[in-house]
Amino acid sequence: MANVQYQWPSASAAQLLGTRQRRLDGADKSTGAAKYTYDVNLPKQLIVKALDCPHAHCRIKSIDTSAARRVPGVVHVHVIKTPKKDADGNTVLPEVLFQGELLVAVAAETEGAAAEGVGKLKVEYEVLEPFVSEEELDAAVQAQRAKEGRPRVSIQAEPDDDVEDEEQFENDEIERLFREAKYVVEGYYGIDAITHCCLEPHGTTLHWQDGRLVAYLSTQNVSGCDDGFAAALDMTADDVDVHCEYIGGGFGSKFRPDYWGIAAAEISKKTGRPVKFMLERDQELMIAGNRPSGYLNVKLGADEKGVVQIWDSAQWGTSGVTGGGVADKWIPYVYEPPNYRRRSTFITTNTDQSRAWRAPNHPQACAMSQTAYDDLAAKMGANSYDIFERNLKHISSRQKAEVYAEEMKIGARLMDWQAKWHPHGKGPRRGSVVDGLGMAIHMWGGGANASTCQVKIHPDGGVESYCGTQDLGTGTRTICAMVLAETFGLPISAVNANIGTSKFPFSGASGGSTTVGAVAESHRRAGQDALAQLCEKVGEKLGVKPASLVAAAGRIHVAGKPDEGLSWREACSLLGMRPLEVTATFKRGQKTPLSDEGVGGVQMAHVEVDTATGQVRVKKIVAVQDMGLVLNPQTAESQIYGGVIMGIAYSLFEQRIMDPKTGAFLNSNLANYRLPRLGDVGEIVVEIYEPPDQRERGVIGLGEPPVISGGAAISNAVCNATGVRVPVLPMTPDRVLAAIKSQGRASS
Amino acid sequence: MKQSTSASPPASGFTRRKFLQGSGAAAAATVLATTGGEALADHHGDEVIAGETTITLHVNGQNRQAVVEPRTTLLEVLRYQFELTGAKPVSADGSSGASTVLIDGKPMMASTLLALSVRDKKIETVESVSQRNSGAVPAAFVEYDAQQCGFCTPGFVVAVRAFLDKNPNASEAEIRAGLNGNVCRCGTYANVLQAVIALVKGGPRG
Ligand code: FES
Numbered sequence: 022m023a024n025v026q027y028q029w030p031s032a033s034a035a036q037l038l039g040t041r042q043r044r045l046d047g048a049d050k051s052t053g054a055a056k057y058t059y060d061v062n063l064p065k066q067l068i069v070k071a072l073d074c075p076h077a078h079c080r081i082k083s084i085d086t087s088a089a090r091r092v093p094g095v096v097h098v099h100v101i102k103t104p105k106k107d108a109d110g111n112t113v114l115p116e117v118l119f120q121g122e123l124l125v126a127v128a129a130e131t132e133g134a135a136a137e138g139v140g141k142l143k144v145e146y147e148v149l150e151p152f153v154s155e156e157e158l159d160a161a162v163q164a165q166r167a168k169e170g171r172p173r174v175s176i177q178a179e180p181d182d183d184v185e186d187e188e189q190f191e192n193d194e195i196e197r198l199f200r201e202a203k204y205v206v207e208g209y210y211g212i213d214a215i216t217h218c219c220l221e222p223h224g225t226t227l228h229w230q231d232g233r234l235v236a237y238l239s240t241q242n243v244s245g246c247d248d249g250f251a252a253a254l255d256m257t258a259d260d261v262d263v264h265c266e267y268i269g270g271g272f273g274s275k276f277r278p279d280y281w282g283i284a285a286a287e288i289s290k291k292t293g294r295p296v297k298f299m300l301e302r303d304q305e306l307m308i309a310g311n312r313p314s315g316y317l318n319v320k321l322g323a324d325e326k327g328v329v330q331i332w333d334s335a336q337w338g339t340s341g342v343t344g345g346g347v348a349d350k351w352i353p354y355v356y357e358p359p360n361y362r363r364r365s366t367f368i369t370t371n372t373d374q375s376r377a378w379r380a381p382n383h384p385q386a387c388a389m390s391q392t393a394y395d396d397l398a399a400k401m402g403a404n405s406y407d408i409f410e411r412n413l414k415h416i417s418s419r420q421k422a423e424v425y426a427e428e429m430k431i432g433a434r435l436m437d438w439q440a441k442w443h444p445h446g447k448g449p450r451r452g453s454v455v456d457g458l459g460m461a462i463h464m465w466g467g468g469a470n471a472s473t474c475q476v477k478i479h480p481d482g483g484v485e486s487y488c489g490t491q492d493l494g495t496g497t498r499t500i501c502a503m504v505l506a507e508t509f510g511l512p513i514s515a516v517n518a519n520i521g522t523s524k525f526p527f528s529g530a531s532g533g534s535t536t537v538g539a540v541a542e543s544h545r546r547a548g549q550d551a552l553a554q555l556c557e558k559v560g561e562k563l564g565v566k567p568a569s570l571v572a573a574a575g576r577i578h579v580a581g582k583p584d585e586g587l588s589w590r591e592a593c594s595l596l597g598m599r600p601l602e603v604t605a606t607f608k609r610g611q612k613t614p615l616s617d618e619g620v621g622g623v624q625m626a627h628v629e630v631d632t633a634t635g636q637v638r639v640k641k642i643v644a645v646q647d648m649g650l651v652l653n654p655q656t657a658e659s660q661i662y663g664g665v666i667m668g669i670a671y672s673l674f675e676q677r678i679m680d681p682k683t684g685a686f687l688n689s690n691l692a693n694y695r696l697p698r699l700g701d702v703g704e705i706v707v708e709i710y711e712p713p714d715q716r717e718r719g720v721i722g723l724g725e726p727p728v729i730s731g732g733a734a735i736s737n738a739v740c741n742a743t744g745v746r747v748p749v750l751p752m753t754p755d756r757v758l759a760a761i762k763s764q765g766r767a768s769s
Numbered sequence: 770m771k772q773s774t775s776a777s778p779p780a781s782g783f784t785r786r787k788f789l790q791g792s793g794a795a796a797a798a799t800v801l802a803t804t805g806g807e808a809l810a811d812h813h814g815d816e817v818i819a820g821e822t823t824i825t826l827h828v829n830g831q832n833r834q835a836v837v838e839p840r841t842t843l844l845e846v847l848r849y850q851f852e853l854t855g856a857k858p859v860s861a862d863g864s865s866g867a868s869t870v871l872i873d874g875k876p877m878m879a880s881t882l883l884a885l886s887v888r889d890k891k892i893e894t895v896e897s898v899s900q901r902n903s904g905a906v907p908a909a910f911v912e913y914d915a916q917q918c919g920f921c922t923p924g925f926v927v928a929v930r931a932f933l934d935k936n937p938n939a940s941e942a943e944i945r946a947g948l949n950g951n952v953c954r955c956g957t958y959a960n961v962l963q964a965v966i967a968l969v970k971g972g973p974r975g
Contacts, residue, residue, distance in 0.1 A: 047911035050919030051926050052904075053855020053895040060854035131849075133840045220859050220867060220920040220954050269857070269920030270954050302860045494918030494955050659914045659960055666956030691952060692864040698949040699958040 025553045027546055028614050029650060030507065032716060036573065037507045041655040044499045045513070046492070050267070057267045058239040061226045063295035067096055069288060070135040071123040071281065072142045073304050074102075077151035077371040077684025080114040081124065085143035089127055092141055094134025097292050099126040101284055114147070118342045119373045120686055121307025123281055128288050128296060151371040151684025155314050155339040156211060156749070161368045167337070168344055170365040177359050191362065198331035198360055202322025206397045210317050210389045211749035212732065213676040214339070217310035217378060218694065221269020224299030225282045227289055234261045234286055238278060239299075241271035242530035244489035246278050247523040253283040263523040265491050273377030274310025276530055306689040311677060312378035313340035315347035315385040316749070319393050321358075327401050327408045328415070329358040329394065336389065337366040340375035344368065348382045353390035354733075355425075355462050355621075357417035371684045372677075377532055379664075380465060380725035384671065388732035388750055391461040395737040396746060399445035405737060406438055409460055418464035419619025420647065425462055428623040428645040428710050432460070435643045435706050436625045446744015453633035456640065459737025460625040463729035467648070467722030468618030469538025470529030473606040474547040476505065478555065480597060482590035484509060485517040486547070490528035490540050492520060495724055496656030497531070501540050503653060508548030510572035511589060518544075526604060534722025535609075538616040541652060541720040542607035545615055551603040552577075558595040559587055617718040622646040624665065624730040626738040627703075632761055635754030637673055637739055639703035642731065647710040649721035654709060661707045661727040668731020670697050676751050824888055828853070829897035837884040844868050844879035847894060855895035855923040856880075859952070866951030867924040869931075870894050876931040876950070895923035898930050905968060906930050913964040917955035925951045929965055939969055 032039060049055040074081075086098040102115045102124045117124075127138035152164045161167040176194045199205055219239075227236035234254070240246050240263065247261040254261075268275065278286075285298035300309055315338035322331040332353055338346035349363040378384075391409075398408040410429055413422040433439065441458055448455050474488045486505055492498040501518035509516070519525065529539055552572055559577050560567035563585065571580045578586020587595075607613070627641040644665050651657050674695040678687045688694045732750050739757065740746045747760040818839050825832050826843075828851060835846045847853040847870070856879045859867035863878030870879045871893040879894075899907045906926050909915070916922040925948075932939070932947050939947065944965050953961070 043911050044914060044916075046919070047914065047916055048907055050916040050922045051907035051910040052899040053853070053923040053926075055919055056854065057857075057920060059858065060848070062849060062852065062854075131838070131841070132845050133838055218954055220857070220865065220918070220952070268918060270918045272954075299858075494916070655914050659917060659957070662959040663917055663956030666958055667954075670956075690862065690864070691860040692862055696952050696954065697958070698952065699961060700945040700949045702956075702958045705959045 025549050027549055029719065035507065036510070037503050037513065038650070038652055039654065042499060042503055042513060042653050044496045044656055045502060046498055055267045057221050057269050058224060058226055058237045058265065059221055059269070059299050061237045063226060063228050066226065066295035066297050067128040067130065067288070067292060068132050068135045069126050069128045069285060069296055069298035070132070070139050070301070071101070071126040071304070072139045072144070073121045073123055073307065074117045075120065076117060076146055076148050077120040077153065078118060078149040080116050080147040080149065082114060082145040082147050084125060086125060088141040088143065089138040092129070092134060092138045094130040095127055095138040096130065097128040097288055098138065099128065099284055099288050101126055101280065119371050120684060121304055121373065123304070123308070126284050126288060126298065128292060153370050153372060153679040153684045154681045155214070155368050155370050156316055158337050158366065161337070166369045167366050170349065170367060172362060172364045173349060174362045175360065194360070195331060195333055195362060199320070199322045202330060203325040204323045204327065204397060204400055205320065206393060206400050207320045208393050208396050208746065209748050210319070210392045212315050212385045212388045212671070213749060213751065214314040214372070215312050215378070215671050215675045216306045216677060216694070217272045217274035217376065218306060218696070219270030219272065219274060219309070222300040222302065222305040223275060223279055223281070223309040225278065225285050226295065226297040227285055228295035229289055232260065235264070236261065236278070236282070236286070237264045238282060239268050240265050240275045241268065241491055241493055241532065242276045243491045243521060243523050244527045245276070245530050249278045250282065250286060253278065254286055261523070264521060266521040268491060268493055271493050271531070272379045273381065273532055276532065302691060303689040306694055307686050308373045310376040310378065311341070311373060313346050313375045313385065314338040315389050317352070317389040319390070321393055321397065323397055326411055327397055327403055328411050329356065329397065330360060332358045332361040335364040337368055339368040339370045339372070341370060341372045342374050345375070347385040351382050351386035353393065354383070354386040355416050355418050355464050356394065356412050357415050359415060372679065379667065379728045383463060383465065383725070383729045384732050387461055387463055387730050388736060391730070391733040392736050392746065395459065395740060399740065402444050404442055405458070405460060405741065406433060406442070409462065418621055419466070420464055420621030424647060425621050425623065428621065428647065431708055431710065432623045432625045432643045432645045435708060436627060436641065438625065441627065445741050448742060454629055454631050455742040456627065456629045457738045457740070457742025458625065458627055459734045459739070459741055460623065461730035461733035461737065462621065462623050463726055464619070464621050465534060465726040465729070466618045467534035467538065467620055467725070469542050469607060469609065469616040469720070470535035471607060471609040472528040472539035472543035473526035473604060474540070474543035475526050475602065475604045476547040476551045478551055478593055478596065478601040480593055480600065482593040483517070484511065484515060485519060486544060487519050487525040488528050488540060488543060489523055489525040490520045490536060491531055493531050495536065495660055496653060497536055497540055499656060500537055500652055501544050504541055504544040505548045508545060508552060508572070509589065510574055510576065529609065534724040534726070537652065537722050538720045539607065542613065542615050543605055546605035546607060547603050550605050551601055554601055554603065555592055559592050562587070562595055614719060616720040617649050618721055620647050620649070620721050620726050622726050622730065624668070624734045626731070626734040628735060628738040628742060630739055630742045630757065632743060635757035637752055637757060639669055639701070639735065641704040641706065643706045643708070644727055645708045645710055646723070646727055647715050648723045649718040650716045651709055651711050652720060657709060657723055658707050660723050662705055664727025665705050665731055666697060666702050667728045669702055669735065671750060672732045672735040673697070673751050673753070818885060824884065826884065826887065826892060827890065828892045829894060835884060839883065839885060841884045842880055843870070843882040843884050843887055843892070846884045847879060853894045853896050857920055857924060859920070865921070865924070866928060867921050869924040869927040869951065871898060871927060871931060874934070876928055895927050898927050901930060905971065909964040909968045913960045913967065915957050915960035915964045917957055921951060921953040925953065925961060929961070933965070933968060937969070941966060
């Protein structure tokens with residue numbers, strides 16, 4: 022068999038790729054037929070609810086489960102947070118480091134009985150001092166919660182510079198660069214912690230069958246969680262099946278079974294009954310994923326054109342109980358001035374450890390730095406567009422500066438930027454309402470994850486595929502079917518694409534925009550390999566070279582001669598009695614013509630600010646995005662809409678509000694953890710940038726990029742409207758009013 | 770199975786969460802009806818129900834029997850006893866809209882309604898509502914890709930159906946103002962908006 026050259030069809034030859042295709046599971050989702058983990062009900066299942074710790078920092082002195090056990094309907098009580106023994110055999114009381122940690126699980130016949138059982142648990146706590154004031158650096162230092170990271174400095178030394186004492190040299194040089202700068206801007210910017218807030222909470226419905234664990238798990242890592250269960254339960258992964266046909270949101274928070282998943286398996290084993298253990302909403306917000314906060318002071322110096330030459334920042338923030346925070350590596354964001362010094366301090370707080378949140382580090386880095394670039398424009402009295410464009414001279418993105426420039430042009434046209442532009446704070450006022458424009462740019466990798474696909478072609482023409490990936494709502498299932506259908510010249514409906522269980526061949530976790538590349542790789546490779554084998558048979562039958570054959574419009578025929586060939590079904594009948602089974606694997610990072618990494622994008626926002634109430638209203642957002650070869654523009658657009666709306670969410674609405682005294686998460690419910698509603702999103706214009714040279718790069722992931730630059734763009738638009746920087750996101754009305762007041766420019 | 774009739778309804782003033790954690794021994798349906806945001810007329814007078822009882826609910830055109838306690842929510846009955854899992858448990862207080870069902874034609878949150886309080890009511894869930902008008906709403910949701918993860922979607926579909934029944938000729942501004950009871954974390958609002966605009970334009974089928 023000839024070596025198969027993996028490649029995508031050209032734009033003109035493609036029949037499905039690049040066309041708008043409806044997602045295959047849309048109808049199941051919108052009619053309520055789709056079964057999520059929460060919806061799977063196993064016969065005789067127990068419902069588990071857990072007591073979560075009300076204190077942010079405490080020790081558990083005792084747990085009394087006796088009253089809970091007596092509640093009618095309660096079947097089993099499982100203590101999660103058990104005392105440990107130290108080396109000398111003394112009992113060590115368990116310490117809780119953040120509010121919400123699950124202490125005891127109660128399994129019962131009904132939700133009501135489980136909840137009542139939880140209410141009857143008696144726990145004695147020794148309350149300890151919490152620290153949650155992550156924005157207050159001085160307080161963190163005083164509380165010994167702050168740890169300085171290694172500063173990162175890059176100064177372009179002149180050849181005759183004497184670099185003996187490096188620190189002295191750096192200080193001198195930075196001083197010189199600021200002296201020589203035409204414009205110097207100093208600013209403070211920040212972005213509060215937010216949660217993942219998946220609408221389907223974390224959890225599992227599971228049971229044991231003949232010593233094997235079968236777990237329906239709300240996960241973005243189907244192929245990896247069998248190992249997760251196995252490792253924790255002291256068994257091997259072959260004895261665990263993980264299923265996830267549908268998942269109600271993950272966003273980076275659902276990669277593992279989590280300790281409550283393990284507890285569910287233990288309870289099920291103990292009771293001999295299936296178990297459903299899903300987190301409550303407040304628990305979901307408190308312990309099932311959050312994004313690190315970040316705050317930053319910066320001084321930057323720019324030349325007469327507004328090109329930043331020196332960036333000197335000090336940032337802090339937290340990713341929770343184990344410290345950490347936003348990586349300074351991405352500061353300033355996309356832009357990388359020739360000279361910079363970045364210092365960071367990591368704060369340890371009594372909040373749950375962060376998890377990867379859609380585009381880890383990037384939205385915060387963007388919001389903390391491209392706001393400073395916009396303040397430079399304000400200081401210069403320049404059009405922000407010009408400053409963002411001129412600084413493309415120095416970028417650290419894998420996407421090219423020319424692509425950003427082109428995307429900015431497109432964005433400006435769609436926004437009507439030049440016509441709407443006014444200098445910061447100088448726009449017309451309608452009563453107390455002012456409007457303004459802002460923009461920001463972003464980058465992401467999005468290289469393909471590892472993936473294996475098995476394709477089966479039956480002698481009757483049926484096609485099915487198996488891949489242990491998952492569809493987070495991004496349209497993965499549809500992409501799998503599209504790629505095979507394209508490869509075989511069949512309609513999408515002719516392909517039965519199966520995903521969503523660890524029984525299928527391994528496919529990597531869905532994180533970092535790596536899934537579309539992963540499944541496109543494995544399905545295209547398996548498809549092309551299978552087709553090559555089928556073409557051998559067809560070539561033999563027709564007496565033509567297999568390499569001369571193509572699959573199109575339901576036939577396999579000699580290229581350019583549709584009549585010289587066989588129908589798909591006839592071709593498949595040449596397989597004889599057995600289906601053709603082909604498996605192909607893509608390894609992460611391998612050289613490939615089918616996929617690539619490194620995208621860019623631009624977002625522009627037009628907002629209205631009521632300076633009397635502090636209310637910000639998004640009028641319009643334009644999002645221009647490249648992603649290499651676009652497989653399904655329909656679902657790609659939806660991803661971008663979704664990213665833009667999540668950007669609006671963390672710019673204006675959502676924030677984790679902690680009580681500095683008790684460390685309590687004050688708004689861990691959907692009534693007070695505010696998310697935008699349909700009426701809050703204004704007009705959103707999405708433009709996918711796919712010129713031939715981008716298409717040629719192959720598939721690149723899209724999940725993360727569109728969520729990144731909305732924060733800075735909206736913040737910049739508010740600043741342009743009011744002439745005042747609202748330093749910290751979300752820009753809630755109180756913060757907008759405070760910022761206006763502090764600069765004495767409140768409307769009269 | 771115990772059922773008794775005596776005493777007056779307990780005073781209001783407890784939260785629903787506390788109530789659900791309470792003994793479940795006795796509570797009057799009348800009190801709880803108010804948690805639905807709208808007082809549902811109660812036809813059962815001063816009746817007090819304790820423990821488990823079998824009731825009949827009128828769901829999607831059928832009379833179905835359910836075993837409930839006073840604290841059992843409609844959402845629990847739908848999901849655990851009737852296998853109608855379209856309405857989703859997202860927030861017990863109803864603030865997400867994910868458990869939206871129609872009660873006598875009005876959109877309400879199944880998570881905030883006690884099963885006892887909706888006896889004698891016409892209950893319609895997404896499994897049935899989505900089929901109305903030849904399934905026009907789900908069809909538009911599919912056409913405009915108004916679902917990503919899809920967990921909020923059934924609630925949205927019911928809310929949209931109820932909204933269109935009331936506002937068949939809604940303008941875009943009215944749509945933006947009238948569908949704010951449902952949260953979508955994936956950010957499908959732009960697509961939902963397009964779908965609803967198309968449904969309005971689609972005329973009678975919408
Ligand atoms: S589609 Fe995921 S929450 Fe709406």
